[in-house]
Amino acid sequence: MLVWQRLLQAIDRHGKAAMATIVETRGSAPREAGARIVVLPDATFFGTIGGGTLEWRVIADLQAALARQIPHFYTSQRVALGPELGQCCGGRVDLALEVFDRSRRAEVVELADAEASGLFRTRGTQLSDGKLHRSIETTSQLPIGSARIDHGVVEEGFGDDSRVLYLFGAGHVGRALVMALAPLPFRVVWVDPRPDAFPQHVPANAHCLQPQDTPSALDGAPEGSFVLVMSHSHALDLAIVAKALKGQPFAYVGLIGSETKRARFSHQLERAGMAQDDIARLVSPIGVPGIKSKLPAAIAASVAADLLVRDEAIRQALAYGTMGPAEASARAVGGR
Structure with a gap:
């Protein structure tokens, strides 16, 4: 999924968009780390983190985030699929939830351009402004389409490696x-x-x-x-x-x-x-x-x-x- 190009289109058309990313899984989970879903203010969405109750709840959380009068935010969630959601997978997923608005357009454009040029990886850290700041990483060997989190640092692989x-x-x-x-x-x-x-x-x-x-x-x-x-x-x-x-x-x-x-x-x-x-x-x-x-x-x-x-x-x-x-x-x- 060419996520940054789709996010750029969403920002230009709707003013903002929200994204959830699975950054880590433990045990059985409906999707792998790196799976993403993007929700728009008109309640449409693209991508999937596996469907079912987890996805339904995440869509609701992202819609609520879009309704808030804040320009952007980043937060993380840890969800135990069995005890919290009653899903028989029984595993655990760690999620990153973000909102992007027009104030972040230049950042999204840079990442969309990198995505259009081929495969790339990023390293993200959360700063005092609440955003996850991503920098393009040239040395990471993280597979494209995946993600991982280590001591608060989020590494991700983007691009189309079809x-x-x-x-x-x-x-x-x-x-x-x-x-x-x-x-x-x-x-x-x-x-x-x-x-x-x-x-x-x-x-x-x-x-x-x-x-x-x-x-x-x-x-x-x-x-x-x-x-x-x-x-x-x-x-x-x-x-x-x-x-x-x-x-x-x-x-x-x-x-x-x-x-x-x-x-x-x-x-x-x-x-x-x-x-x-x-x-x-x-x-x-x-x-x-x-x-x-x-x-x-x-x-x-x-x-x-x-x-x-x-x-x-x-x-x-x-x-x-x-x-x-x-x-x-x-x-x-x-x-x-």
């Missing part, structure tokens, strides 16, 4: 998949050379490309990107797959189709001189096992679930330094 997915093909399944991925942590580069291939409206996390040389869309792809091939042409599918497998080590290369299609592609790639280790990285059929429906929406749900499993495995592997992205992706689903 997995980049190169999706080739804007047919029925491609369209269904783009919609399935719209609320999920993926940035979709949607590629199709055909005129009028794309719908008039696409989700905010999708960017449409129509290059003359379709496989060239992979040039300069970020490290750890996923590639998913489902174009209108088997010949084009083969060219894209060949480029993806023999180029940089993408974390995932998937091809829609049957076991027969995979066997034919493997044979053609081998005849073209590709190494067996590279060919073995091709995932086909795609999606999670057990879903046999050929409805586009069902295929999209299956593939989206598979991509989520792979993305999570890669993040965990990188966090603990146990293996590279491609190996973590393969192991996440038993080598498929």
Whole structure:
């Protein structure tokens, strides 16, 4: 969630906004540290700290804070989910609650600009004016999207570290998949050379490309990107797959189709001189096992679930330094 850009929009439109951040959890909790919810004066909100009674109470607390005639404030709460809220999670969450108004616009603009430029981390301390003063931290290794508190100092990671997915093909399944991925942590580069291939409206996390040389869309792809091939042409599918497998080590290369299609592609790639280790990285059929429906929406749900499993495995592997992205992706689903 690009929180600072959304906060800036809220301040410009409504004059103020309030935010709650989970800064620490103990035991079972509905969301992880770094989860945030922003509440506006008109009672609308975006983001989530897990739903349920905890979120309902926090929204009420933020609405009450917005109604006060004070320009800003910062406070912390420690909530025992079982004894205080009756939630069966049974854990504990530490929350930071803040109000931002127009007097803090310059501060929010600085953080929104940093967010627009990429990933960044902050270190925050509460001073005598009651605000949490954040400074951009260049040495912290805190994961993006997380938060922690240590002796009153709040460290946070911001920015969009969504997995980049190169999706080739804007047919029925491609369209269904783009919609399935719209609320999920993926940035979709949607590629199709055909005129009028794309719908008039696409989700905010999708960017449409129509290059003359379709496989060239992979040039300069970020490290750890996923590639998913489902174009209108088997010949084009083969060219894209060949480029993806023999180029940089993408974390995932998937091809829609049957076991027969995979066997034919493997044979053609081998005849073209590709190494067996590279060919073995091709995932086909795609999606999670057990879903046999050929409805586009069902295929999209299956593939989206598979991509989520792979993305999570890669993040965990990188966090603990146990293996590279491609190996973590393969192991996440038993080598498929």
